[in-house]
Amino acid sequence: MKEKKLKIKDLVTIGVFAVIYFIVMFGVGMIGMVPVLFLIYPSILGVVTGTIVMLFMAKVQKPWSLFILGILSPLLMFAMGHTYVIAVHALGVMVIAEMIRRAGEYHSFKHNMMAFAIFNTWICGSLMQMLWAKEKYIELSMMMGKEYVDALEKLITYPHMALVYVGAVIGGIIGAYIGRALLEKHFNKAGII
Template sequence: MNRNKLTIKDLVSIGVFAVIYFICMFAVGMMGVVPILFLVYPAAYALIGGPIVMLFMAKVNKPFGLLIFGMIAPCIMFLFGHTLVVPLLSLLFCLLAEGIRRMGKYQSGSATMLSYAVFSLWPCNSLLQMLLLKERYMEMVIKEMGGNYGNAIEKLITVQNMAIVYVCTFLFGLFGAFLGRKLLKKHFEKAGIV
């Protein structure tokens, strides 16, 4: 049996962690009900999701594990009305993150942290829809949240603000990965989880 191939156990782990990740993402995403906080949620989630994804990467440190895990939430978002921008650009970030892990041979702590920081950028794509497919996205937002909310979001999502969102999310992703690594060493390794 090839130790680098995903097993049924790995696929089950991907599913379990994807559910935990998606529930936490949804909870953090609720802060977006306040329009200005809509810009903050990708960075906030990059920080909070760090320990979850770092533990996942420690448990499933094989090729394509992060890619499969990372594409579940964007595909669900697409099924619930988001545009193709979310899964397509998320695929790009997930492939890049997977490549960084591969360069670190799935064992390097610094490569894993950098991989997570890149991976954590994918939620920014849900905001980027506003710039790339504005009409379609505004239709969805107004239908779900109302016209006043839609107008507020339209004013907030600019090219400059999106650049700030991506940079802050990357930095918070690095910090989230650092926190995740600390938790892994302090708690999970001692408990024998990893």
């Protein structure tokens, strides 16, 4: 397959989808106000954003487009005061997701689905901050109160995080299937794709 380069209109599309994704991600993230729900946040995020990202992948079938879309939210969070963990974690995740998508030549549903499932694990990096940059993360979380931080400290353990990653992948797969169903049913009829 001859690789196509990203053009200005692709970068604009990436920007638009990144804004939509960030707004939805922020909205879903509100469940984290209850500490125990923070553990299912990545799963729910995958289910909810699957349609957005699958539509994006249908519209922009070019190298590095998913990587760029996926790295913008964690970089913004890093710029807003999160630790280096979120950016470094997301960088690794997005490279893997991009390689999976590339293996399917950008138009294979199976590869796009798996790419999104991996893509969706980037948000686990926000929780991994508690394990890999604990002092800074506690400092960031203190605005929620000491009880909240204490609850997070008890909840965010390596065994729990293993389950969170599995949940993120499963949520991503479910979200990809929901996205595919909506793409086939509505977006094709509307001539969006």
